[in-house]
Amino acid sequence: MTSLLWTLIAIQVVMGVFDTFYHHELTERLAWRPSQRYELQLHALRNMLYALLFLVLGWLEVHGVFAMLIIVVLVAEIVITLMDFVEEDMSRKLPASERINHTLLAINYGAILVLLLPVLIGWAAQPTGVKSAYTGWLSLIAAAAAVGAALCGLRDFTASKRLSRMTSAPTASLVEKLPDRQTVLVTGATGFIGSRLVAGLSGAGHQVIALVRSPAKIEMLPPPITLITSLDQLPADTRIDAIVNLAGEPIGNGLWTEAKRRKILDSRINMTGDIVRLIARLERKPAVLVSGSAIGWYGLWQDQVLTESAKSHACFSHELCDAWEKAARPAEEHGVRVVYLRIGLVIGTDGGFITRMLTPFEFGLGGPLGSGRQWMSWIERDDLIRLIAHVIARQEISGPVNATAPIPVTNLNFTEELGRRLRRPAVFRISGGLLRRVGGDFANELLLGGQRVLPNKALSNGFVFRHETLRSAFEAIL
Known part of the structure; x- marks a missing residue:
């Protein structure tokens, strides 16, 4: 085996490590997405084949039947990769960087095969046997790569087994409070909350009109639904019984620069204004607007x-939410009941803030933020969907409604409970001062600040939470 071949193999290893840790673990978080169970099984099998190849090619020269078996392993790897694609x-939906990386991996792997197959064919022509082919540091690197590939394979296999146990509740049961057959317009329909709401409504036989800004995300939504890319596509005689407005630029995926703040604010105000204008021109007004x-x-x-009767303190979060609620208020002038759903930290494994915590916690690197005394008012995602259906169905509910579980916890309690559920320590505390210096208001308000919120209006109007405690929620989703 030539130095060029080993160089190409080293490049393949580096790109593979980048793909695994940056895409699979950090950004896509495949190990915690139930929809990726089969993909993880393919990754596990392929990694085990890689481990075998690294061990054999790094330390041995195999002839005859053994060389033919290595060729079979290479063919199997190609088949598994095609199945993975x-x-x-x-x-x-793969991010652009992952597609580029996969393309480069495929090109480089093709070059490896061009150089490796003639060697293996030559070995296969010799009498069956095995002899040592120790090449110093190259063999040691190959052994390290074999161990790494095997560990990744075991990681993917155990993750796929865990995902097989993570089953979601039937979606239709989430909206059982809704009477008869409703027509519901949902904005933010492909988001973490909106996609689950759409699935629940559609599964229960309700008609869903989903506003989707990105055509690439349409495939995320289950049929049968009506897809629109602009509210202008709805004629004045469209029947809409309820509107659920969840659209808005995510607030937790980047520092709050001036441009980011404007984008966060404008995305919510503009969409809510469009909804009010839609209501104004509809011949038959919807009964309720549930505005995020x-x-x-x-x-x-x-x-x-x-x-819900508490006062507020000034900060960007208040400015944002107050402007969002005020933008929805004119709908009341058209006889529409308006509910302002003040949503807490939503817990689920398909998205939301907790997905950023699972990987470091799984590797024992989790812990409280700052003092850990800040309050976290949370709600399990399916409970939130059930609450949305509840406020649509209950005509007496209007105005602000706190969408949080009845038992908020401190950040310290939250991290301890998550560590307990994952059977990992949660002792790696991150300095509050460091977070403030790096994250500014983003860190101060979202990570180190908090609110101890109770859902009085939901409880007093008969809503029953399935998950009142954090432990119950974690047991349901993890």
């Missing part, structure tokens, strides 16, 4: 208990 296209908001409306507090 198909599975990825069917189950998730957040517990950030209350601003930053210490230990005070906050209900």
Whole structure:
């Protein structure tokens, strides 16, 4: 085996490590997505084949039948990779960087095969046997690569087994409170919350009109639904019984620069204004508008208990949520009941803030942020969907509604409970001062600040949470 061949193999290893840790673990978080169970099984099998190849080619020279078996392993790897390509296209949308990396891996692997196959064919022509082919540091690197590939294979296999146990509740049961057959317009329909709501409504036989800004995300939504890319596509005689407005630029995926703040604010205000204008021109007005908001409306507090009647403290989160709610208020002038859903931290494994925590916690690197005394008012995603259906069905509910579980916890309690569920320590505390220096208001409001919110209006109007405690929620989703 030539130095050029080993160089190409080294390049393949580096690109593979990058793909595994940056894409599979850090950004796509495949190990915690139930939809990727089959993909992880393919990855596990392929990694084990890689481990075998690294060990054999790094330390041995195999002849005859053994060389033929190595050729069979290479063919099997190609078949598994092709199956992986198909599975990825069917189950998730690959980011551009991952597609580029996969293309480069395929090109480089082709070059490796061009150089390696003649060597293996030559070995296959010799009498069957095995002899040592120790090449110093190259053999040691190959052994390290074999160990790494085997560990990744075991990781993917155990993750796929875990995902097989992570089953979601039937979607139709989430909206059982809705009477008769409703026509519901949902904005933000492909988001973490919106996609689950659409699945619940569609599964229960309701008619869903989904506003989708990105055509590439349409495949995420289950049929049968009506897809639109602009509210202008809806004629004035369209029947809509309820509108659920969840659209908006995510607030937790980047630092709050001035441009980011403007994008966060404008995305919500503009969409809500478009909805009010739609309501104004509809011949038959919807009965209710459930407009998204957040517990950030209350601003930053210490230990005070906050209900829907509480006052607010000034900060960007309050400014954002207050403007969002005010943008929806004119719908009341058209006789529409308006509910401002002040949503807490939504827990689920398909998205939301917790997906960023699972990988470091799984590797024992999790822990509290700052002092850990800041409150986290949370809600399990399916409970949130059930609450949305509840406020649509209950005509007496209007105004602000806190969408949080009845038992908020501190950040310290949250991290301890997550560590307990994952059977990992949660002792790696991150300095609050460091977070503030790096993240500014983003860190101060979202990571180190909090609110102790109670869902008084939901409870007093008969809503029953399936998951009142964090432990119950984690047991349901993890």
